[in-house]
Amino acid sequence: MTEKKWPETWQEVNPGCMVFRPGSASEYHTGSWRAKRPIWENEKCIKCGVCYIYCPEGCVTETADGFFEANLDYCKGCGICAHECWPAAIKMVNEED
């Protein structure tokens, strides 16, 4: 049985909202706060990994072909990766676009 992401009703809330399993913080999909998201243009990317190093959420990962992408469940759209990317391979675009 898959566990619910969070209790449906107040009766299901554990006393003190205690959580009795490890790693549950990863279920908070804080990326929903995002207003802008990063888009990689891989033709400009030199695979230096600066975006990976600077991402304060640790949500940028290297793909099998050596490029990078953000896990949008956690990316808050801060734009630090785009700011630091010196070949300017990352653009921040509005969520609604």
Add this chain to the structure above:
Amino acid sequence: MGKRVGMEVAIASAEAAALCKFDVAAVYPITPQSHVAEHLSDIVNDGRVDASFITVESEHSALSAAIGAAGTGARVVTATSSQGLIYMSEVLPIASAMRLPIVMLIANRAISGPINIWNDHSDIMPMRDTGWISFFAENGQEVVDMTIQAFKVGEDRRVMLPVNMNMDGFQLTHMVEPIIMPDQEEVDRFLPPYVPYAALHPDNIVSMGTLGLPEIYAEAQKSKDVALVNSIKVVKEVWKEWEKQFGRKYETIQSYRTEDADVALVTMGSMGETAEIAVDELRKQGVKAGLLKIKLWRPFPFDDLKKAVQGIRVLAVTDRAISFGGPGGPVCSEIRSALYDEPKRPEIVNFIIGLGGRDVQVENFMDIVRRAAKGKLSEPYEIYGVRG
């Protein structure tokens, strides 16, 4: 059987906590609570309980340390007063939200400014909505009894909430009173060892104090509110058990000579005893006066209040704090809203008394009853005896 002793009430409250064999005390001293802090420290230093005393640099730290200790499953006591309680304010709702049954001894004192170390209830009133159970003691015996009861109520698996025990600063804390101090065997029988619902330990996985996103925050608050509202059943059950074992009766609202009363005073805390004398004097003069003493402030005993006011024509509610710019004192506004939907309700007048240690004497209570008997005041609430 317990022993009748003459003891300063602040010291007695610490002795009562020692009888409960607390594991941790995290306390920062402040007048008029200092004797509680000092005596808890002495008790630990002398090895009278197997406990740690955490010396902290502030009240904010005191309650934070108390929460950390309670999270490991320790039985924890803390104590404060006035500015110290206000300084704890950021942490107070966290203790209740985490459902940790910490017991806090509060020596009630006015808050600044002007700076004032004397007694009123302006420290606890702004903190009333933080989800703690609040007891109000009237005398030294109640301080001792309620301290022990507080652990039992808070630790009950149906409650799991922190409890504060309010005792008027100086008027109670610094008085030497005759107190029946229960003995260890009696307290052990009444209060079993604390078995926490969960405890932080490397062998057991538990996260406490988690993030609550908008999807869960309202449900979390509802769950805390229901726990606090329902705790009244456990408070009453524990008080019944106390009465059975120790012979002293506790009620959420204690009525004094109200059977045929026309006008009844309402008090909370140590002034109840002065008000009792005023009621007796008025009765001698043929005035049908009575008195209601509130002992449980949170959760507020709405049903008991409705029963207690039956037949009373005028309620003279006394408050020892001002809700600035509000509808009256906090006790009075609670009582007014509690009775609003009742088809038959008494007239309610509100006197704010005893601010910042201002003495309130028997004659003052007699005067309040006589004026209340005439009905409405010229203003929604009156600061009694204020000059000008």
